[in-house]
Amino acid sequence: QVRLVQSGAEVKKPGASVKVSCKASGYSFTGQYIHWVRQAPGKGLEWMGWINPNSGATNYAQKFQGRVTLTTDTSISTAYMDLSSLRSDDTAVYFCARDRGSYDYWGQGTLVTVSS
Amino acid sequence: SYELTQSPSVSVSPGQTASITCSGDKLGEKYASWYQQKPGQSPVLVIYQDRKRPSGIPERFSGSNSGNTATLTISGTQAMDDADYYCQAWDRNTAWGVVFGGGTKLTVL
Numbered sequence: 001q002v003r004l005v006q007s008g009a010e011v012k013k014p015g016a017s018v019k020v021s022c023k024a025s026g027y028s029f030t031g032q033y034i035h036w037v038r039q040a041p042g043k044g045l046e047w048m049g050w051i052n053p054n055s056g057a058t059n060y061a062q063k064f065q066g067r068v069t070l071t072t073d074t075s076i077s078t079a080y081m082d083l084s085s086l087r088s089d090d091t092a093v094y095f096c097a098r099d100r101g102s103y104d105y106w107g108q109g110t111l112v113t114v115s116s
Numbered sequence: 117s118y119e120l121t122q123s124p125s126v127s128v129s130p131g132q133t134a135s136i137t138c139s140g141d142k143l144g145e146k147y148a149s150w151y152q153q154k155p156g157q158s159p160v161l162v163i164y165q166d167r168k169r170p171s172g173i174p175e176r177f178s179g180s181n182s183g184n185t186a187t188l189t190i191s192g193t194q195a196m197d198d199a200d201y202y203c204q205a206w207d208r209n210t211a212w213g214v215v216f217g218g219g220t221k222l223t224v225l
Contacts, residue, residue, distance in 0.1 A: 035214065037216075044200075044202065044216060044217075044218045044219040045151075045153075045159065045202050045204075045216040045219070046216065047213065047214040047215065047216060049213075050214070059210075059211050059212065059213060061210075061213060062117070062210070095158060095159075101147065101149075101164065101165065102147075102149035102161055102164035102165070102204065103149070103151070103159070103161055103204075104161050104164075104170060106158040106159055106160075107158065108158060109158055
């Protein structure tokens with residue numbers, strides 16, 4: 001069965017970077033784009049960007065351009081989201097999701113807390 | 117940038133029909149998807165391509181999309197349907213970026 005398993009919770013200081021992983025299984029990893037979506041505490045879903053694991057092509061939401069980098073390692077079917085220059089308002093749960101025109105499978109979420 | 121607007125909250129009695137709307141400019145010309153999210157859980161896809169239900173989603177969930185409004189309808193609402201619901205669409209003007217509505221809290225009381 002399809003699974004997306006994300007790395008564990010992180011606590012970071014303002015100005016630092018965080019890298020969250022998303023390991024896919026149960027399907028051909030290079031066949032579908034992976035998206036990253038975040039959700040601040042008590043807030044709605046916010047799209048961050050997508051990556052095509054087959055080509056490495058990316059598309060980032062304007063809000064995150066220059067701060068977010070999406071990559072994949074196809075040899076281990078894993079996608080990564082790297083967010084730099086962290087601020088307190090980056091505190092959120094970060095999700096990866098598989099794109100089949102809509103998001104049919106989601107990771108369990110990774111809580112990133114930014115605090116001094 | 118493209119925006120999707122949802123009412124913050126909707127209330128419904130058990131067994132009644134709940135309608136949750138999502139509005140955006142010419143939204144009917146795009147495909148809309150809907151996600152259900154319960155506290156502490158990842159979102160779950162309940163409607164895609166305006167009106168299709170993924171495997172395992174009950175028939176009481178249905179969708180439509182026309183003009184500027186997409187609608188998620190839950191017939192015979194059950195207590196387990198109490199959750200947040202988000203609409204989602206693609207924005208071709210941002211090289212196929214994605215937009216979410218702000219979410220609607222459905223309360224079944």
